[in-house]
Amino acid sequence: MKSLLTLLLGCFSAIVFSQTIANFENFGLLVDEHLNDAGDTGFFSSGNIDLPNVYDTEFDFWSGWAISSMTDQTSPGFLNQYSAITGEGYNSSKTYAVTYAPTGTSQIFISDPLTQGYVSGFYITNSTYAYLSMLEGDAFAKKFGGASGNDPDFFKITVKKQLNGQLGTDSVEFYLADYRFSDNSQDYILDEWTWLDLSSLGKADVLKITFSSSDVGTFGINTPTYFCLDNLVTTNVSPVSQVESGMLEMKVWPNPASEFLKIEWKGAKPTTACISNIYGQKLKEVSLQIGQNEVEIASLPVGIFTLQILGSEFGDSTIFIKN
Amino acid sequence: MPAVQGLVPSLRFLPAILFRHNSLAVLTRFSFHILLLFLLAQIPAFAQNDSLVQLPVVEVSAVSLRKAPSGSFTETWNLEKLPTSGSNVAEFLQNQSGVFFKNYGPGSLATASVRGASSSQTALVWNGFQLQSPMLGQLDWSLLPTVLVDEISFQHGGNGAIWGSGAVGGTVTMENKADFDRKKLFKLQSTVGSFGRWEASGIMHLASKKLASTTRFTHLNSKNDFPYQPAPNLPEQRLTNAKQEQKALMQEFYWCPLGKNLFSWQTWLQKNYREIPPTITQTRSVANQLDKAVRSVLSYQRNQGVSVIRARTAFFRESILFHDPLSGPAVPSHFWSSMSELDLQRPLSHFFSMQVIGNQTFTKAFIKNYDGSASRSQSALFCSLRYRSDKISAQFDGRIELVDMKLVPATPSLGIYYQLVKGVKLGAKTGRNYRLPTLNDRFWQPGGNPDLQPELGWSSEVNAEFHFKKKRSDRRFSAAVFNRNIKNWILWHPTENLPYWSASNLARVWSRGLELRFHGATTLTKLKIQYDAGYDFVRSTNQVAVEKPKMEIGTQLIYVPENQVFVNLGIQYQHFGITYHHHLTGKVSTDLGELPAWQSANLTLEFEPSIAKQQSRFFLKIENVWDARYFIVERRPMPGRGFSLGGQFTFTKN
Numbered sequence: 001m002k003s004l005l006t007l008l009l010g011c012f013s014a015i016v017f018s019q020t021i022a023n024f025e026n027f028g029l030l031v032d033e034h035l036n037d038a039g040d041t042g043f044f045s046s047g048n049i050d051l052p053n054v055y056d057t058e059f060d061f062w063s064g065w066a067i068s069s070m071t072d073q074t075s076p077g078f079l080n081q082y083s084a085i086t087g088e089g090y091n092s093s094k095t096y097a098v099t100y101a102p103t104g105t106s107q108i109f110i111s112d113p114l115t116q117g118y119v120s121g122f123y124i125t126n127s128t129y130a131y132l133s134m135l136e137g138d139a140f141a142k143k144f145g146g147a148s149g150n151d152p153d154f155f156k157i158t159v160k161k162q163l164n165g166q167l168g169t170d171s172v173e174f175y176l177a178d179y180r181f182s183d184n185s186q187d188y189i190l191d192e193w194t195w196l197d198l199s200s201l202g203k204a205d206v207l208k209i210t211f212s213s214s215d216v217g218t219f220g221i222n223t224p225t226y227f228c229l230d231n232l233v234t235t236n237v238s239p240v241s242q243v244e245s246g247m248l249e250m251k252v253w254p255n256p257a258s259e260f261l262k263i264e265w266k267g268a269k270p271t272t273a274c275i276s277n278i279y280g281q282k283l284k285e286v287s288l289q290i291g292q293n294e295v296e297i298a299s300l301p302v303g304i305f306t307l308q309i310l311g312s313e314f315g316d317s318t319i320f321i322k323n
Numbered sequence: 324m325p326a327v328q329g330l331v332p333s334l335r336f337l338p339a340i341l342f343r344h345n346s347l348a349v350l351t352r353f354s355f356h357i358l359l360l361f362l363l364a365q366i367p368a369f370a371q372n373d374s375l376v377q378l379p380v381v382e383v384s385a386v387s388l389r390k391a392p393s394g395s396f397t398e399t400w401n402l403e404k405l406p407t408s409g410s411n412v413a414e415f416l417q418n419q420s421g422v423f424f425k426n427y428g429p430g431s432l433a434t435a436s437v438r439g440a441s442s443s444q445t446a447l448v449w450n451g452f453q454l455q456s457p458m459l460g461q462l463d464w465s466l467l468p469t470v471l472v473d474e475i476s477f478q479h480g481g482n483g484a485i486w487g488s489g490a491v492g493g494t495v496t497m498e499n500k501a502d503f504d505r506k507k508l509f510k511l512q513s514t515v516g517s518f519g520r521w522e523a524s525g526i527m528h529l530a531s532k533k534l535a536s537t538t539r540f541t542h543l544n545s546k547n548d549f550p551y552q553p554a555p556n557l558p559e560q561r562l563t564n565a566k567q568e569q570k571a572l573m574q575e576f577y578w579c580p581l582g583k584n585l586f587s588w589q590t591w592l593q594k595n596y597r598e599i600p601p602t603i604t605q606t607r608s609v610a611n612q613l614d615k616a617v618r619s620v621l622s623y624q625r626n627q628g629v630s631v632i633r634a635r636t637a638f639f640r641e642s643i644l645f646h647d648p649l650s651g652p653a654v655p656s657h658f659w660s661s662m663s664e665l666d667l668q669r670p671l672s673h674f675f676s677m678q679v680i681g682n683q684t685f686t687k688a689f690i691k692n693y694d695g696s697a698s699r700s701q702s703a704l705f706c707s708l709r710y711r712s713d714k715i716s717a718q719f720d721g722r723i724e725l726v727d728m729k730l731v732p733a734t735p736s737l738g739i740y741y742q743l744v745k746g747v748k749l750g751a752k753t754g755r756n757y758r759l760p761t762l763n764d765r766f767w768q769p770g771g772n773p774d775l776q777p778e779l780g781w782s783s784e785v786n787a788e789f790h791f792k793k794k795r796s797d798r799r800f801s802a803a804v805f806n807r808n809i810k811n812w813i814l815w816h817p818t819e820n821l822p823y824w825s826a827s828n829l830a831r832v833w834s835r836g837l838e839l840r841f842h843g844a845t846t847l848t849k850l851k852i853q854y855d856a857g858y859d860f861v862r863s864t865n866q867v868a869v870e871k872p873k874m875e876i877g878t879q880l881i882y883v884p885e886n887q888v889f890v891n892l893g894i895q896y897q898h899f900g901i902t903y904h905h906h907l908t909g910k911v912s913t914d915l916g917e918l919p920a921w922q923s924a925n926l927t928l929e930f931e932p933s934i935a936k937q938q939s940r941f942f943l944k945i946e947n948v949w950d951a952r953y954f955i956v957e958r959r960p961m962p963g964r965g966f967s968l969g970g971q972f973t974f975t976k977n
Contacts, residue, residue, distance in 0.1 A: 054822055059769035063822030077650035102822050137605030139647070142958070147553030147603045218872040218881065218914035220817070 019235040020116055022047025024095040029069040031094060034082040036062040043109070044097065048116050048234040050109040051097055063102050068228075069094045076132040081226060083128040090123040090193040090230035098127055099209070101225040106209040108232070113163075113205035115236055120254060121198040122232035126176050126190050130155070130224040134177050134189050141222040142215045144179045145187060152180040153214040155189075155223050159196070161204030172198055176227055179214075193230060199253040200264075202238065237321075252307060256321035259298045263307070265290055272310045277303065285310075297322055387633075387668065388678040388707040389485045390496070393718035394738020394752030396479040396786045396803045396838065402469055410514075410522065410543070412447075412475065413464035416495065418904050418925070420477055420840075421857040421889040424464060425882050426955045429518070429547045429962060430567030430597050433465040438480060438805055439834035439863025439883045440492025441812075444758050444778070448486060448496040450589055450620045452637045452662050455489055457686045457699060460761035466595050466614060468541045470512075470524040471573045472497040479838060480805055481782035483756030484720035484736040487682070487703055488777070491756045491809065492834075499589050501577040502537070503530050507976040516944075516967030519546025519566075535577040543569040549962035552952060553603040562960065564608045565600040569593070587622040599647075602958035610647035616640070630669035637662045658688035658762075674712055680705040688762045697766035699759075701726050716740040726759060731777055746790045753783040756809075760826070764813055770825040778828075780809035798843040806835045816871050829869050832880065836861035855891040872914070882956075884909045886920075900929040913957045921953030923961075938973040 024046045027035060038044050038053035044067050045051075051065035070083040082098055089096040099106045110117055126134075134155060137143030144153040155177040161168040174196050177189040198207070213223040237255060251264040265271065265288040275284040275297070283305070286295045297305075300322045308317035391397045398420055409415030413433040416422040425442065426433040434442035443460030446453055449472075455462045469475075475497055482490040502508075508528035515521045524541035547565035552558070571593040578586040593616045601608035620637040642657035661684070668678040684701040703724040710717045717739040724731045736754025743749055760775035786803035812830035837860045845852045863883045865874045879885065886909035893902040907922040927944045943966065950964040 054820070056769060056821065056823070059823065061769055061822045075649075077647070079651040100822070103817055103819075136607065137602065138649075139599075139602070139605070139608070139610070142602075142604035143606055148557055218874070220871055220873075 018116070018237075019120065019233055020048040022049045022122075022232040022234075023089070023093060023230060024067050024097055025093060027067050027095060029067065029095050031069055032071055034066055034068040034070055034098075036066040036082070038065075045111060046097075047232060048111045049232055050111050051099075052107055052109065063100050064106070065097050065099050068096060068098050073128055074132075075128065076136065076138065078129055078224070081127060081129045081224075084228040085126045085128045085131040085191045086193055086228075093230065096228050096230040098226060098228045101209070101211055104211045104221055104225055106211075108207040108209070110205050110207075110234060113203065116234045117163075117203040117205060118235045118238050119161075119198045119201065119204055119207060120233040120235055121196050123193040123230045124157075124174060124176075124190075124196045125193050125228050127224070127226035127228055130176070130226045131189055131191060133224050141224065144177055144189065144215075145184070149184050149187075151214070154178050154180055155211075155213045155215075157227065158210045158212065159198060159201070160208045160210075161198075161201040162206040162208055163202075163204050167208065168201060168204070170201055172196070172201060197254065199255070200251065250309065250318070252318050252320055256323040257297060258323055259296070261295045261297050261307075261320060263288060263293045263295060265293060267309075273307055274310055275300070276306045276308065278305075387666070388676065388709055388718065388720075389680075390476065392478070392482065392485060392707075392720065392736075392738055392752075393709060393716045393740050394750045394784075394786075395482065396750070396784065396801065397476060398479075398840070399474065399476040401474055402472060409469055410524075410541075411465050412467035412469060412495070412497070415469050415475065416464075416477065417906065418889070418891065419855070421859055421887050421906070422477070422493075423859075423884055423887060423908065424955075426465070426961070427959045428562075428565070428600065428956075429549075430545055430565060431465070431599070431959070432463050434461050435464055435492075435495075436883055437492035438807065438836060438838075439832070439861040439880065440807075440809075441880075443761065444489060444491035444809075446482075446486050446488075446490040446494040448494060449591075449618070450498055450587075450622070450637075451635050451664060452620060452639070453486065453489065454618075454639075456641065456658065456761075457660065458656065458658055458688045458690070458762045460489065460758070460764075463614070466569070466593065466616075467497070468524070468543075468569070468571050470526065470541050471499075471539050471571060471591065473500045474498045479803060480752065480784050481754055481756035481807065482736070483734040484722045484754055485705065485707070487701075487705075487722065487724060487734075488731075488757060488759040491758055491778070491780075491782070491807070499537070499573075499575050499587075501535055501579070501585060501587060502528065503532060503535050503577070503579065505975055505977055506530055507974070509974040510971065512969060512971035514967050514969030516545075517946075517965035518549045518962065520544070520965075520967065522969075530577075533579050535575075537573075537575040539571075539573040539575075541569070541571045543567065547600070547962075549960075549965065551603075551960035551963070553960075562600050564598040564610070567595070567597040569595045583626045585622075585624045587620070587624070589620045591616065591618040600959075603960060604958055608647075609649055610645070612646070613642075613644040615642045630667065633664070633666035633668070635662075635664045635666070654690070656688070656690035658686060660684060660686040674710050676709050676711070678705075678707040678709075686762070692768050693762070693766050694768055697762045699727060699762060701759075714742045720754070731757060731759070732779055746792070748788045748790070750786040750788070751784065753781065755779070755781050756807075760813055764826045767826075769821075769823040770815065770818065772826045775813060775826060776811045776828050778809050778811050778813060780807060782807035795847065796843065796845040799841070801838075801840045803838040804836070805838070806833075808833050814869065814872060816869070829867065830874065831866040832863060833866050834861065834863040836863075849897050851893075851895040853891070853893040853895075855889075857887075857889050859887040861885060861887075879912055881912050881914055884911045898931045898933075900927075900931065902927040902929070908955075915957045918954050918957060921951060921955070921961075922949075923951050923953065924948045934972070937975070940971040940973075941969070942971075943968050 026046050037055040043050040043052055044065055053064040055062045066082055068082040071087045072080050072083040073085055073087040084096055133141045134144040145151050156173055156175045159172045179187040181187055211221055211225045213221045215222040253262050270289050273286050273288055274282050276282050302322055304321055306317050306319055409418050413424045417424055423436045424433045435445045437445045447462050478494040482494050486494050511525040513523045522543045526539050528537045545567045548561045550559040550561050573591045576588045595614040597612055599608055599610040618639045622635040624633045638661050640659040644653055644655045646653035664680055664682045666680045670676040682703040687696055687698040689696045705722045707720045719737050721735045723733050734755040738752035741749045758778040764775055765771050765773050784803050784805035788801040791798045810831045811828035812832050813826055814829040815824045815826050818825040839858045841856045843854045863880045864877050868876050888907045890905045903926050905924040910920045911918050925946050926948045927942055929942045931940045946965045947963055953961050
């Protein structure tokens with residue numbers, strides 16, 4: 001009986017949850033190669049995403065996205081524009097994508113938004129070109145921190161979703177470099193693959209990415225507007241459960257989750273929630289403060305659970321999956 | 324500038340019945356030269372009967388109506404009398420006339436902005452021909468050694484009718500002059516200075532009654548490793564990768580066989596290697612640039628009675644090799660220009676004189692971004708009519724020009740001087756001026772726009788000069804008020820939906836302002852005092868909102884200061900002299916924000932003993948006497964106090 005239930009649970013999970021990862025290995029690049037011309041389609045496709053590419057055949061210029069397996073971590077300048085500062089893809093893979101946004105904005109299209117329109121996130125790092133430009137400065141862009149090391153410089157992207165032509169209001173910011181700390185030892189320029197969590201944005205058919213930098217002039221951003229991307233994950237289930245009622249709003253993500261569950265509580269005062277299994281058995285009570293909370297769920301077994309606000313007259317609750 | 328691929332850094336009308344040729348390009352290029360010879364053969368048809376009076380050799384030359392056009396505010400300097408005013412033309416003009424130079428540092432690029440115009444809207448003319456690069460439209464003024472020329476004139480304001488494209492803000496003319504009076508002249512100067520600088524220059528001149536030869540050279544070497552503070556609270560560090568080596572040689576020949584004819588030939592060879600230092604927000608730079616130039620002018624002038632006929636031809640070949648090993652392979656570029664002019668000047672009556680000049684220029688430029696090469700053919704006709712009486716001098720100039728078989732809008736101008744009373748002269752001038760798009764603007768790939776229109780507009784000015792001369796003093800005060808509107812201002816900007824920048828006629832600029840100059844000299848027995856001062860107020864504002872580059876309506880153009888002041892004071896007592904120069908430039912807006920006002924001063928001590936009855940001069944120059952720390956260009960520091968010590972020996976025989 002128990003094994004039948006577990007089997008049913010597994011099937012339910014499989015039916016309920018599926019994800020696709022865009023890792024760009026499908027292009028079959030050898031080491032130190034790159035593709036900057038997507039051809040007639042105008043897109044590089046991998047997983048559940050299409051990356052727009054503009055290539056000018058007359059002048060051999062490109063913008064948008066390119067696919068790369070370049071490994072040069074040391075050469076400065078735009079001739080090394082396809083390399084990631086890590087010298088490889090995420091998790092020592094060979095291939096990744098690199099974006100160049102001359103106008104300061106980049107886009108990612110979801111190939112199949114109807115069935116897998118939720119973007120969990122992707123791994124991100126700096127290109128070697130942008131990294132070294134921020135680290136050392138070049139003829140056009142400043143060394144971050146300036147001459148004294150104290151300049152509060154930054155280089156970031158802001159990601160928003162677009163669904164059915166409507167731009168979402170929520171956004172996710174990510175700093176590719178941050179020198180705003182009063183303690184200069186904390187200043188950093190990203191040089192490793194880091195997970196950028198986009199699960200809070202919800203369903204999307206396009207991701208809009210905007211660059212910002214403290215090094216801005218009359219002609220726009222001076223910092224090279226590049227970053228590298230790998231392993232973009234899309235799912236069919238919202239990674240964020242959102243409960244709205246006339247009085248309360250709660251966001252829960254990621255979903256599925258394995259170690260921690262993030263809960264944003266927008267109630268007027270702190271509250272308590274409980275986690276129950278599908279049988280209704282209470283497994284855990286958690287206190288929620290106003291704002292963002294993090295709840296440990298590593299100790300829970302794999303399965304489907306309910307998170308319910310205690311004392312809510314509307315019985316606000318949501319379901320999440322522990323994997 | 325944002326990181327873009329292939330960055331942009333910062334150049335027939337003749338009757339076909341004469342000749343037939345399959346290639347229109349060859350016809351355009353060479354037919355004018357052939358017409359030139361054809362017209363020269365017809366000279367007697369233009370001239371009056373030969374005068375019976377043998378004209379002295381010195382009267383072969385006659386002043387061209389282009390030299391000091393009526394109504395224009397013009398300053399002229401004899402460089403022999405100003406030996407320490409600057410080793411290059413940028414330094415000289417800044418000291419003598421307060422021209423604003425966007426100076427990246429010693430040994431680095433220096434471009435001019437006159438009356439709020441851009442760096443490509445100031446013309447520089449050498450012996451009748453413009454020197455600006457047809458690819459870039461501008462010139463590095465720090466590469467013009469003053470030892471190579473005899474005279475510099477600065478015509479403030481637009482003179483498009485006279486000089487053509489680029490003479491919008493002002494025109495600087497440099498001239499070499501024939502000297503048959505001095506039989507022998509040897510001049511050698513050597514200077515050593517701070518930051519690893521040493522310079523040697525010299526002039527060797529030999530002349531007889533009919534022949535003259537002048538050889539000039541200069542060799543400059545400098546490390547430019549001056550200390551600077553990247554920020555007020557940081558320790559000093561030395562500038563790196565800033566060396567410069569410059570070599571220049573000029574050879575002039577003059578031949579005056581019959582007293583009425585003068586043949587002139589000047590050839591200028593120059594090579595300049597410089598390293599490009601890092602900015603204060605850049606850890607290192609290994610970039611460098613090699614500039615080479617070969618310029619040659621051949622002229623013929625003939626006095627035919629009261630007429631003067633001049634024929635000139637010039638060939639320029641210049642190259643730039645820029646290399647930044649951190650960014651990629653070296654980028655070579657070069658161009659050559661072939662230019663010819665036929666010039667007829669004659670009085671029409673007691674009051675009227677006229678001058679007609681036909682000019683043909685062909686240019687070809689090479690850089691990989693042109694997909695081979697780019698070329699331009701220009702044919703121009705200039706006419707000037709001057710009326711001169713005791714009180715009034717009025718001049719009408721007109722120019723029409725064909726560029727690649729297309730007519731550029733005609734550029735007329737009208738100027739007038741009026742002698743109100745003795746010592747008081749009023750002037751006014753109005754005219755149309757233009758600047759052709761450069762070859763880079765039109766043909767750079769990607770982004771060049773072959774359909775660009777010339778920058779075009781009208782400028783006007785009124786000026787007044789007061790001259791008071793007494794037995795022991797000579798004072799001159801001048802004031803000019805100007806106004807100029809230029810439309811179709813060319814800007815490079817991001818191209819929508821494309822990954823590169825393009826050139827377009829985007830902006831319109833309104834420039835207006837005031838220029839004040841005061842010159843004086845006083846002699847007291849053995850003491851001579853000379854003083855100059857100047858003040859410029861310039862408002863040069865964008866009148867069209869532009870998104871990128873971000874330019875709002877009514878904002879001052881970047882790197883155009885509103886206020887500039889300069890003062891020169893020179894005292895000479897017998898063999899000793901002292902000169903003080905002080906310069907103040909107001910704040911400027913830049914593409915990154917704003918640079919504060921700055922000031923700098925130089926002090927020169929001179930001793931001019933006579934050794935073996937020959938002239939000599941020893942000097943100690945202290946540059947940036949007050950050790951000011953300032954920036955003229957964002958992130959490019961200027962040196963603090965520096966010294967140079969030198970000596971000059973001159974041997975002459977008349």
